[in-house]
Amino acid sequence: MGGKGSKGKKAEGKKDKKKNKGKETADDGSVKASREDTAAESNNGKESGEGPSRKLSDDELDPSWNDTVLFSTDKGKVTKDDFELLTVIGKGSFGKVMQVKKKDTGEIFAMKVLRKEAIRARKQVAHTKAEKSILQKIQHPFIVTLHYAFQTDDKLYMILDYINGGELFFHLKKEGRFPEHRVVLYAAEIVLALSHLHSLDIVYRDLKPENILIDSEGHIVITDFGLSKEINPTEGTQTFCGTPEYLAPEVLKGQGHGCAVDWWSLGTLMYEMLTGLPPFYSQNINIMYQKILNSELRFPSYVSSEAQSLLDGLLTRDPTKRLGTSDAAEIKKHPFFRSIDWDKLFKKEVEPTFKPKVKSEADISQIDPVFTSEKAVDSVVETSELAKTAEGDNDDFNGFTYVAPTVMGAD
Structure with missing residues (x-):
């Protein structure tokens, strides 16, 4: 994970109006902790905030949760002692994210540390396991890579890429809005990432x-899979979750949803990148929900006709008619992306016009100082009465250990 440090800081200027921006919604419809409270995961290791509508059974999770599936030998297996803690780059309700260095190789990673007690208290065991299960399946140029996962009696650890260019939010906050050519590139890379997830039946x-990082070359990296879910494409899912500004109408209506919700969120994100605010934003969440359901989509005069046309398609309220629902190819063919060579983009042969000013792989200049000023310590968890009752439940996390195949195969 790389520059996800801005999440704990209020946006300035126009963004100061976004009082509730970044709050995540639980299944009961309540708004969860603010950006300041949930700013956990700077970089690739964001924390989940979803409240599950029901607890997933073990057989609904990926079978690779079995340790014997993941390990034939101990080759490549690591513990927290294999890493030097460098800098805090994010914090959240379940723990923190730290920049770390692997002692034997000198490689820089992001270490996401989650407290089991907090996960159990918020009934997030299944979703935390699902996040890891999903991450270990994915290899994509625009999605963060999980390299290792391991645990102690008290905590879970995920070792991910450290992306040093900062959050998209960090840069959008500084610049107000992006020029359209920059939005074209970011949106195109997100389309490729989402299309890959959808091909695996992951929403x-x-x-x-x-949740979007910028790497040192200016390409995007999607991180934080805490709300992601593997679904049956013919059935979808009923869970009411997400961040208010980006929720699709079908989620608000409780109608059940599928991968089309991601295309709605892309439309909302693109609108924000182009204008500085989401299309239906209000400080009052109930008013914002009504606007998402009913208000006309309006554009500033400087938004091009091609961008307006694409956003009209992505922000279609009927998910069956929304652009991308049939196939991502219809999005890729849109005139807004006429300058994109999709094969070259996938290979990262398209050079971004913006590159973060970073000096090294371990650069933290794009991370919010509210995090980096804190000492990097893997603190001891004090066992509460709640934790004591769960001491026999460490099998909740059986199979959490993971080493990426490329690591296991290394000499």
Whole structure:
């Protein structure tokens, strides 16, 4: 994970109006902690905030949760002692994210540390396991890579890429809005990432500026899969979750949803990148929900006709008629993306016009100082009465250990 540090800081200027921006919604419809409260995962290791509508059974999770599936030998297996803690780059309700260095190789990673007690208290065991299960399946140029996962009696650890260019939110906050050619590139890379997830029957469900990182070359990296879910494409899912500004109408209506919700969120994100605010934003969440359901989509005069046409398609309220629902190819063919060579883009042969000013792989200049000023310590968890009752439940996380195949195969 790389520059996800801005999440704990209020936006300035226009963004100061976004009082509730970044709050995540639980299944009961309540708004969860604010950006400041949930700013956990700077970089690739954001934390989940979803409240599950029901607890998933073990057989609904990926079978690779079995340790014997993941390990034939101990080759490549690591513990927290294999990493030097460098800098805090994010914090959240379940724990923190730290920049770390692997002692034997010198490689820089992001270490996401989650407290089991907090996960159990918020009934997030299944979703945390699902996040790891999904991440270990994915290899894509625009999606963060999970390299290792391991655990202690008290905590879970995920070792992910460290992306040093900062959150999209960090840069959007500084610049107000982006020029359209920059939005074209970011949106195109997101389309490729979402299309890949959908091909695996994974719905992402939390696309927003805080969950998108910029690498040192200026390409995007999607992170934080805490709200993602593997679904049956013919059935969808009923869970009411996400971040208010980016929720699709079908989620608000409780009608059940599928991968089309991600295309709605892409439209909302693109509108925000182009104008500085989401299309239906209000400080009052109930008013914002009504606007998402009913208000006319309006554009500033400087938004091109091609962008307006694409956003009209992505922000179609009927998910069966929304652009992308049939196939991502219809989005890729839109005139807004006429300058994109999709094969070259996938290979990262398209050079971004904006590159973050970073000096090294370990650069933290794009991370919010509210995090980096804190000492990097893997603190001891004090066992509460709640935790004591769960001491026999460590099998909740059986199979959490993981080493990426490329690591296991290394000499």
